[in-house]
Amino acid sequence: MAYSPKVVDHYEHPRNVGSLDKSASNVGTGVVGAPECGDVMKLQILVDEETGVIKDAKFKTFGCGSAIASSSLATEWMKGKTIDEAAQIKNTDIVQELSLPPVKIHCSVLAEDAIKSAIADFKKKQEARQAQSVAK
Amino acid sequence: MGNPFETLGLPARFDLDEADLHKRFIRLSSDHHPDRYTDALDQADAAERSAVVNEAYRALRDPESRANALLAVMGGPAIGDDKELPEGFLLEVMEVRERMDEVLAEGDHAAVDELTRWVEAERGARLKAVGELFIKAGGQGGETRAAALRDIRRELNALRYFERMAERLRA
Numbered sequence: 001m002a003y004s005p006k007v008v009d010h011y012e013h014p015r016n017v018g019s020l021d022k023s024a025s026n027v028g029t030g031v032v033g034a035p036e037c038g039d040v041m042k043l044q045i046l047v048d049e050e051t052g053v054i055k056d057a058k059f060k061t062f063g064c065g066s067a068i069a070s071s072s073l074a075t076e077w078m079k080g081k082t083i084d085e086a087a088q089i090k091n092t093d094i095v096q097e098l099s100l101p102p103v104k105i106h107c108s109v110l111a112e113d114a115i116k117s118a119i120a121d122f123k124k125k126q127e128a129r130q131a132q133s134v135a136k
Numbered sequence: 137m138g139n140p141f142e143t144l145g146l147p148a149r150f151d152l153d154e155a156d157l158h159k160r161f162i163r164l165s166s167d168h169h170p171d172r173y174t175d176a177l178d179q180a181d182a183a184e185r186s187a188v189v190n191e192a193y194r195a196l197r198d199p200e201s202r203a204n205a206l207l208a209v210m211g212g213p214a215i216g217d218d219k220e221l222p223e224g225f226l227l228e229v230m231e232v233r234e235r236m237d238e239v240l241a242e243g244d245h246a247a248v249d250e251l252t253r254w255v256e257a258e259r260g261a262r263l264k265a266v267g268e269l270f271i272k273a274g275g276q277g278g279e280t281r282a283a284a285l286r287d288i289r290r291e292l293n294a295l296r297y298f299e300r301m302a303e304r305l306r307a
Contacts, residue, residue, distance in 0.1 A: 031227055033221065038299060
């Protein structure tokens with residue numbers, strides 16, 4: 001099966017590979033996996049706590065070309081968006097952009113799960129901080 | 137896919153006699169070999185039966201796919217129906233995979249060997265647990281059986297990640 005040119009481009013030149021400090025209060029981390037294939041994906045966002053804008057996004061994916069491309073694209077799309085805007089990214093957008101074939105749709109689902117999980121982690125940290133400052 | 141155990145005339149169980157499995161495959165492949173037939177239609181039928189036999193053998197030869205096949209025959213959850221993993225499992229997988237890439241890039245053979253042994257031990261442990269759970273599920277009905285089948289799915293979910301690690305280490 002041939003990969004689309006966009007998948008190959010992201011696979012050969014992945015954007016935003018790396019890690020952010022997962023213990024920082026302004027960093028949200030999502031780690032998700034697909035038991036169908038054993039792929040594992042980590043996606044992290046660095047958020048401006050005042051404006052909710054995603055200033056940086058990093059990923060690390062151990063999986064096939066489509067999984068790497070899906071997470072690479074996800075980080076590209078998330079940067080500069082607010083967390084609420086980023087939460088609107090759908091796996092179908094990724095499928096369309098990368099022309100993923102049906103057997104690789106689960107890779108885009110994984111990326112959407114990773115986005116949601118990173119945002120949820122960030123929100124949880126913020127709520128915990130607010131609860132703390134209220135308690136003080 | 138049909139029931140691969142039935143195709144090969146074997147009891148639906150996880151701890152198959154692998155020598156017997158191979159023997160049956162060879163015999164059935166020979167019985168259904170298209171070259172045994174002269175009529176074109178008979179040959180086409182034989183080719184179809186051969187393909188089914190091949191597929192059944194592939195499904196049962198490898199313990200992971202055999203477990204998935206048996207779980208399907210027993211009516212357990214399919215891949216993707218239940219994605220549960222132990223708490224913190226994916227984080228650990230992530231860390232191990234990062235370390236694996238490091239030691240492979242460095243060419244640190246001792247560390248690669250150590251990781252390989254660890255992955256093999258984990259694979260063995262999951263397959264052993266799966267075997268025990270199949271025995272438990274086989275003798276039970278109702279909720280006990282359903283719970284055992286669910287636990288098998290979860291062991292297999294985790295096993296997939298170790299299989300991928302093993303592939304990476306072999307590459």
